[in-house]
Structure formats: structure tokens, C-alpha cells
Amino acid sequence: MKFTDFNFDSRLQEGIEASNYENATPIQEQVIPHILEGKDVIAFAQTGTGKTAAFLLPLINQMLTRGTDPHGINCMVIVPTRELAVQIAQHLEGLSYFTSVSSIAVYGGGDGNSFVQEKKAVSMGADFVICTPGKMMAHIKMGYVKLDSLQYLVLDEADRMLDMGFYDDIMFIIDHLPKKRQNLLFSATMPPKIKTMANRILHQPVEISIAMSKPPEKIVQQAYMVYDEQKIPLIQHMLKEKEYRSVLIFCSSKLSVKQLTRELQKKGIKAGEIHSDLEQDNREEILIQYKSGRLPVLVATDILSRGIDIDNIDLVINFDVPHDGEDYVHRIGRTARAAAEGSAYTLVSVKDQRKFHSIEKLIGKEVTKIGLPEHLGEQPQYTPSAGRNFSGGGKSGAGKKRYFNNKGSRHQ
Known part of the structure; x- marks a missing residue:
């Protein structure tokens, strides 16, 4: 199945083509139509199956076609680590390059200056906020995070977040979100605690499971x-x-x-x-x-x-x-x-x-x-752990009407 078959908004399709995507992976084929229909989804898939684009693409499309609140957070993506937050933010920046969709990555480990920049971003509003649980909880406790207009919640690598002890932090965040929203949960494995959390968060979800194919041994x-x-x-x-x-x-x-x-x-x-x-x-x-x-x-x-x-x-x-x-x-x-x-x-x-x-x-x-x-x-x-992939940020925001860079400033 080709990405053109989803009939995405032309501005998003331009970003897809610029990112050299042509054919959808199995999880993208199965997940994207349900998200476009507004359904809650729980999907079991390994990292590397194309799951990030499986939720980013339809959510960007929904924002372009249905509109967003420019003064609030419209989608929150909660992830276990700083590295994944940065990776998704860069991926989003590439796919949304020809649109006005804005985004910010919010994660721990920064200095006081970065906290101030994040505060400015989450209080002014952004289409996408990609965050780690602890850092977002800290911002919410300060009382300035604009969550009233949130329409979409994504939990990525949910099993890993539970293994890291983030259950209470996640539930704290969810208790501060509007009850009416679309929920998407992605997990590599299916432990009972994931099912328990899904029952609390998701509403009549579509369940999708993708087995990762392996190359032939020969x-x-x-x-x-x-x-x-x-x-x-x-x-x-x-x-x-x-x-x-x-x-x-x-x-x-x-x-x-x-x-x-x-x-x-x-x-x-x-x-x-x-x-x-x-x-x-x-x-x-x-x-x-x-x-x-x-x-x-x-x-x-x-x-x-x-x-x-x-x-x-x-x-x-x-x-x-x-x-x-x-x-x-x-x-x-x-x-x-x-x-x-x-x-x-x-x-x-x-x-x-x-x-x-x-x-x-x-x-x-x-x-x-x-x-x-x-x-x-x-x-x-060969030193993959050196983390070179995350240096220098993503693409620049040229061609956007507005967006957040990783320092949290809004550009018109």
C-alpha cells in the first residue's frame, strides 16, 4: 500500500515524499485508517516497524484538516526516554516540514534555562508536545500547562515506561487531561499490566498486533x-x-x-x-x-x-x-x-x-x-552508543508558518 492511498492533506504528502517514504509498513497499513476514523488504538509492535510514522502521519493530517487551538496543547506524546523524545521530535519536524504544525520536546536532564524555555512553550501552546513522564508531571504541578484543548494522547513504548516505574506519573498526567480525547497506546510486549492500564485509559480500542519478520538465515x-x-x-x-x-x-x-x-x-x-x-x-x-x-x-x-x-x-x-x-x-x-x-x-x-x-x-x-x-x-x-544521531537537531523550520524549535521559542 502506498502513502498516496491514504489521501493525506497535500502539505503532509509533500513532507512524506521529501522524507523518501513510498510504501506503508504493515503496522502503518493497519493503524493509520483507524486513527483517521478517530478510534482509540492499542498496538503491539517492535521498534523499527515504522510505528512512529503510524501515529504521527494521521495525527498531523487530523490537525491540518480539522483545525487546532493555537493557544493550547493539542497532542501529547509520552515516551520513556529523552533520546526517544528527541528522535520523535526530529521525525515529526521532517514529516510536517511543509505545514504549520508546531512541536516541542520536553524532557529531563537539562539546566534551569531549558526549564524556563519549556515552561514558555507548554503555557503558550503547541500542536505536539513530546515528553517524558517525570518532566511533564513537574510542569503540570506548577499549574501553567494548557491542557483544556488536548484532543490526542499517545503512549509510546508503554511497556518500557511501566518497567521504569512511570505508572503513577502517567496516571497523574492523564488525570489532568480532558476526558474526551483520542488515545493511542503502543507497546512491544503484552504483559498483564499493559492490559490493566489500557482498560483504564482507552475507550473501546481497536487492538492490532504486528509480528516482526526476520531475514532468512541463508x-x-x-x-x-x-x-x-x-x-x-x-x-x-x-x-x-x-x-x-x-x-x-x-x-x-x-x-x-x-x-x-x-x-x-x-x-x-x-x-x-x-x-x-x-x-x-x-x-x-x-x-x-x-x-x-x-x-x-x-x-x-x-x-x-x-x-x-x-x-x-x-x-x-x-x-x-x-x-x-x-x-x-x-x-x-x-x-x-x-x-x-x-x-x-x-x-x-x-x-x-x-x-x-x-x-x-x-x-x-x-x-x-x-x-x-x-x-x-x-x-x-562502530560506536553506536556514542549517540551521534541526536547531535545538531532536526531540519530547520524554513517554510513553516509557526513551529517550536527544541529551545521552545515560537516562530511566526
Whole structure:
């Protein structure tokens, strides 16, 4: 199912396309229609299945089409950790880039100055407040948080919040919210205490459970730690070093597809490209050449990660780390189909290390890391816990009418 099938507001659709999303993951397919209908939802799904976009997209759409109160908080997303709050805020900033939707992340661990900035934001109002329970409870106790117009409540990684002892904090927050609201609860597991909490918070919820698929064991998975400028020379080296019958290379953007294809062709490698800028007739012709073996290398966006019916692909290369675990499984699942053997290599840049580590945890397997050829120079160390993904914030707010940056100031 494509994101265009949901008939989102055109401003949101522009943000979806700019984020290089085309096909919905299973949880997005199942959850989004229910949220758009205004129903409460309890969904059981692992991190990496695309669940963040599963609730952000329909909620952004509701705000764009139904309107919001500019002087109050319209949606509260409660999460267990500062890191997750920042991650969701950045994700939201990207998806809502072409809209007027505002947001602020509120979490502990800051100095007194950040507390003042957060106070200003939650008292002036914001469309989305993404917060940790303890910090939000502290603000509510001060008496200035505008909650009267809240329409949506999201509890993300609810089982983890309960494991961390946040039950009382969460219930304190909920007791201060309007009774009439839409509630969404996401959890990786289904312990009895989650059911108990759901019964207290949710009203006639739709229950959805998504099992995370795993890559077939016969796929040999390996990863290279690289700097961005090493990616294209590395792929050129790999394809010159060994002859493959059929290679499929995935890139997250059309720009990368075009650039990589051009550089491979310059080296005499027979490569074709598929992305959404191509006419359907051209796509079909390239696919025919690829399936027949006349074109040994195909470079594509995720448009081909699902449903492509080719059984003899012996190498899949991820030019960059996919958006989430579900996409990773679908991409590398293009090789080792039927009785064939296959390999999958992922090129992991410094900024994508944490994302790749999350995928490893999701598939329950540590992917083998391999060294670069000497002529490409030194490679970065694999240190996903260093938290590089969260430095520098998200995209800027250019093009927005109003939004909150992470310092809590409103821009007109």
C-alpha cells in the first residue's frame, strides 16, 4: 500500500515524499485508517516497524484538516526516554516540514534555562508536545500547562515506561487531561499490566498486533563502516573485484540512485536505475532487461523493496541504512529467494550507526562488520552508543508558518 492511498492533506504528502517514504509498513497499513476514523488504538509492535510514522502521519493530517487551538496543547506524546523524545521530535519536524504544525520536546536532564524555555512553550501552546513522564508531571504541578484543548494522547513504548516505574506519573498526567480525547497506546510486549492500564485509559480500542519478520538465515549479512565519500568507490571496487550475475542496490533517495548509477556507468559497469521520476514504460523496460540478465546491476529506491518477483538476485547492497527494521528485512529479502544463496551488504555512515544498531537488535542478530580495501583509507569505528544521531537537531523550520524549535521559542 502506498502513502498516496491514504489521501493525506497535500502539505503532509509533500513532507512524506521529501522524507523518501513510498510504501506503508504493515503496522502503518493497519493503524493509520483507524486513527483517521478517530478510534482509540492499542498496538503491539517492535521498534523499527515504522510505528512512529503510524501515529504521527494521521495525527498531523487530523490537525491540518480539522483545525487546532493555537493557544493550547493539542497532542501529547509520552515516551520513556529523552533520546526517544528527541528522535520523535526530529521525525515529526521532517514529516510536517511543509505545514504549520508546531512541536516541542520536553524532557529531563537539562539546566534551569531549558526549564524556563519549556515552561514558555507548554503555557503558550503547541500542536505536539513530546515528553517524558517525570518532566511533564513537574510542569503540570506548577499549574501553567494548557491542557483544556488536548484532543490526542499517545503512549509510546508503554511497556518500557511501566518497567521504569512511570505508572503513577502517567496516571497523574492523564488525570489532568480532558476526558474526551483520542488515545493511542503502543507497546512491544503484552504483559498483564499493559492490559490493566489500557482498560483504564482507552475507550473501546481497536487492538492490532504486528509480528516482526526476520531475514532468512541463508542470507549472509555483512556491513561496512564508511565515511560518506567512501561509499561510491567501495561499491565500484566490490563490483569490479567479483563478477555477480544479478546485483540490486538500494538507495534512500532518488538523487543517490541517479548519482550512483552515473558513477558506476563511468567505470564501465552495466547498471540501470529505477525510481519514481521514471515513466512506467521505462521502469518496465529496465526491469525486463534486469530479469533477463542483460542488465546485471540495478540501482533503485525502496519502490522495489517489496513485491519484486525475481528469484536469482545474488547480492543486495544497501547504499545507506534503511528507515527502519521492516525496510531492512524487505530490502535484503530480495536475495536468497527460493533455493538460492545470497549476500547482503550495508554501508553504514557515522550518522547512521545508531539506526543500524537498532536494526540489529530488532532482527536479533549482530551483523558481521568487515574492513575496507586498503586503497580506500581508514574507516570509522562502530560506536553506536556514542549517540551521534541526536547531535545538531532536526531540519530547520524554513517554510513553516509557526513551529517550536527544541529551545521552545515560537516562530511566526
